[in-house]
Amino acid sequence: MTDSLKNLKLIEKAAFQDDLIEWFAKEQRILPWRKDQDPYKVWVSEIMLQQTRVDTVIPYFNRFIEQFPTLEDLADADEEKVLKAWEGLGYYSRVRNLQSAVKEVKEKYGGTVPNTKDEISTLKGVGPYTAGAILSIAYGIPEPAVDGNVMRVISRILSIWDDIAKPSTRKIFEKAIEELISHDNPSYFNQALMELGALICTPTTPSCLLCPMRDHCHAFHEGVEKELPIKTKAKKQRLIRLAAVVIKDSDGNTVIHKRPSSGLLANMWEFPNVEISLPFLREKSQIQGLLLEQLGIEVKLGKNVGQIEHVFSHLKWDIQVFEGELLTPIREADDLKYATLESIDAYPFPVSHQKIIKQYYKYS
Numbered sequence: 001m002t003d004s005l006k007n008l009k010l011i012e013k014a015a016f017q018d019d020l021i022e023w024f025a026k027e028q029r030i031l032p033w034r035k036d037q038d039p040y041k042v043w044v045s046e047i048m049l050q051q052t053r054v055d056t057v058i059p060y061f062n063r064f065i066e067q068f069p070t071l072e073d074l075a076d077a078d079e080e081k082v083l084k085a086w087e088g089l090g091y092y093s094r095v096r097n098l099q100s101a102v103k104e105v106k107e108k109y110g111g112t113v114p115n116t117k118d119e120i121s122t123l124k125g126v127g128p129y130t131a132g133a134i135l136s137i138a139y140g141i142p143e144p145a146v147d148g149n150v151m152r153v154i155s156r157i158l159s160i161w162d163d164i165a166k167p168s169t170r171k172i173f174e175k176a177i178e179e180l181i182s183h184d185n186p187s188y189f190n191q192a193l194m195e196l197g198a199l200i201c202t203p204t205t206p207s208c209l210l211c212p213m214r215d216h217c218h219a220f221h222e223g224v225e226k227e228l229p230i231k232t233k234a235k236k237q238r239l240i241r242l243a244a245v246v247i248k249d250s251d252g253n254t255v256i257h258k259r260p261s262s263g264l265l266a267n268m269w270e271f272p273n274v275e276i277s278l279p280f281l282r283e284k285s286q287i288q289g290l291l292l293e294q295l296g297i298e299v300k301l302g303k304n305v306g307q308i309e310h311v312f313s314h315l316k317w318d319i320q321v322f323e324g325e326l327l328t329p330i331r332e333a334d335d336l337k338y339a340t341l342e343s344i345d346a347y348p349f350p351v352s353h354q355k356i357i358k359q360y361y362k363y364s
Contacts, residue, residue, distance in 0.1 A: 004158075004160050004161070004162050004172045005158060005160070005172065005175060005176055005179075007158045007159055007218050008158055008176055008179055008180075010218075011157075011158075011180065011216060012216075013179075013180060015216070016180060016213070016216050017180070017181075017182040017184075017185075017189060019212050019213060019215075019216070020189060020192045020193070020196070020212065020213060021182060021185055021188045021189060021192055022212070023192065023196075023212035023213075024188050024191060024192035024195055024196075025188065027195070027199070028191070028192075028195055029054070029195070029199075031045075031054065031058065032045075032058060032061055032062055032065075033045035033061060034191075037137060037138045037139075037187070038138065039112075039113035039115075039134055039138035039139065040070065040071040040074075040102070040113060041065060042133065042134050042137050042138045043098070043113060043130070043134050043138075044061065044064060044065065044098070045057070045061055046129075046130050046133045046134065047094050047095070047098050047125065047130065048060060048061055048064075048089060048094075050091065050094060051090075051091060051313075052089060052090075052091075054198065056089075057089075060085075060086070060088070060089055063085060064085050064086070067081070067085050068082070068085070070111075071102050071105060071106065071111055071113070072106055072111055074098070074099055074102050075099070075102045075103045075105070075106040075111075077099070079096070079099065079267065080267070080347075080348060082095055082096075082099055083095065083096075083267060083268060083348035084346070084347070084348040086348070087348045087349060087350075087354070088351055088354065090350070090351060092265055092266065092267075092268060092350070093125075093266070094125060096266065096267075097124045097125025098125055100124045100125070101123040101124045101125055101126060104123060104124070105123065113134065113138070115135065115139045115141065116135075117131055117135060117141075117143060120134060120135065128144075128146070128170070128174070129145055129146055129147050131143065132144050132145035132146070132190070133145040133190065136181075136186040136187055136189070136190045137187045137190065137191060138187075140185075140186055140187055141186060142181045142182070142183045142186040142189075143181075143186070144173070144174040144177035144178055144181065144190075145177075145190045145194070146170055146173045146174050146177060147194065148164070148197075149193070149194050149196075149197025149198055149201075150173065150177070150190075150193045150194060150197060151164045151169075151170070151173050151229055152164075152197050152201060152203065152228075152229050153193050153196050153197045153201045153213075154173050154176050154177070154193070155173075155219075155228045155229035155230070156201060156206070156217055156218075156219035156220070156225050156228045156229070157213060157216055157217045157218060157219070158176060158218060159218035159219050159222060159224070159228070160172060160173075160176075160228070160229070161228070161230055162230065163230045163231060163232055164229045164230065164231050165231045165232045165233075165234070166232075177190075177193075196211070196212075196213065200212075201213075204226070205226075206225050206226070208220050208225060234313070235314075237311060237312065237313075237314060237315050237316040238314065238315045238316070239315070239316050239318060240275060240315055240316070240317055240318070241275065241276050241277070241318045241320070242273045242274065242275055242276065242317055242318070242319045242320070243273060243274055243276045243287045243290075243319070243320045243321075243322060244270070244271045244272070244273035244308075244319050244320070244321050244322070244353070244356060245271060245272055245273065245287070245291065245299060245301065245321075245322045245323070245324040246271055246305075246321065246322070246323055246324065246356065246360055246361050247271070247272060247297065247299050247324040247325070247326050248323075248324070248325065248326065249325075249326040249329065249338070250326075252340070252341075253338040253339065253340060254271075254338065254339050254340070254341075254344065254361070255271075255272055255297060255326060255330055255336070255337075255338060255339075256269050256270065256271060256272075256336075256337055256338075256339045256344070256347060257269070257270055257271070257272045257273075257295060257335060257336055258270075258334065258335035258336070258337075259335075264312075265350045267348075268348055268349060268350045268353075269347040269348060269349050269353070270349060270350065270353045271321075271353055271356055271361075272291055272295050272297055272299075273319065274287060274290035274291055274294055274295075275290075276290070276320070284301040284322075287301055287322070288300070288301055295336070296330075296331075296336075297326070297330060297336075298326070298327040298328040299324040299325065299326055299327060300324065300325040300327055301322050301323075301324050302322060302323035302324055302325060303322070303323055304320055304321070304322050305321050305322065305323055305360050306320075306321045306359060306360055307319065307320055307321065308321060308352050308355050308356060308359075310350075310351060310352035310355075317352055319352060319356075321356055321359075321360050323360075341362065344357065344361075
């Protein structure tokens with residue numbers, strides 16, 4: 001046992017499990033993916049919940065399951081409809097990986113989500129956490145499911161001072177959960193740790209006096225609960241300046257462009273845009289030239305109508321929004337189309353361009 005887990009041997013495991021599971025049984029939130037233990041629904045919810053708050057996910061989950069109620073429905077669905085259903089959640093590679101993986105489950109496993117770690121871990125987008133969550137919650141298999149909430153809880157309970165921002169540190173927490181997990185009710189055990197981190201053992205102001213695990217918590221007894229977990233700050237986001245243009249033709253149709261099939265926001269639709277550089281930040285001739293060169297769109301730029309900022313984990317977009325008049329009709333293709341006020345809602349747009357639709361297109 002590593003020095004990081006020195007306090008693990010001091011934990012009375014049966015009491016730890018009982019206190020945690022009893023609290024969860026009484027206090028768990030009523031969430032739509034907890035209505036049954038359908039592995040497909042558990043899988044969808046866990047992918048949605050990555051880097052997204054529960055309150056945000058609930059309506060998305062309900063709509064998604066309404067559209068794609070079974071694994072087979074999602075496997076057979078048109079990708080654009082799937083992206084549209086995911087629109088606004090961000091991290092679109094997650095849902096593309098999910099659809100790719102459910103197609104494999106349909107073809108290779110007859111539509112039944114695998115119930116072994118070796119098989120489920122080969123599916124696209126299924127990492128150690130997602131695999132552990134599905135196996136424990138849906139199948140009752142005692143596998144660790146270690147996410148940020150769980151690392152925060154366990155770092156305090158066991159007084160672990162390793163940097164949770166380092167990928168190698170996850171192994172320490174997985175080892176701790178392997179030792180502590182209930183084999184009688186791994187589903188409730190893992191969900192309880194996640195719930196405790198979300199409701200009680202929060203990042204900056206843990207509610208220790210309300211915590212069912214207070215008697216087991218070394219950080220609380222040492223008075224260091226607010227110092228844990230140790231997490232180094234992420235690198236600052238790279239700033240990218242863009243000009244996006246709401247381009248209309250003489251009939252009022254608007255030009256929309258589809259992003260490439262790989263990379264950031266793959267296959268999402270957007271208003272034509274180009275990266276712009278200083279000192280020519282708002283020079284219209286530069287923007288017009290780039291639109292013609294990169295997208296083949298000949299446009300007369302109008303006024304600058306506003307600005308949109310959007311932050312990703314690794315970069316930040318500063319988008320200057322312009323009006324534009326189409327000078328030469330476009331040749332419609334798979335990645336370049338006309339949209340009308342009525343039809344534009346059918347296309348999946350990333351959040352930044354949804355903001356443009358709401359602020360500078362529909363109500364201009």
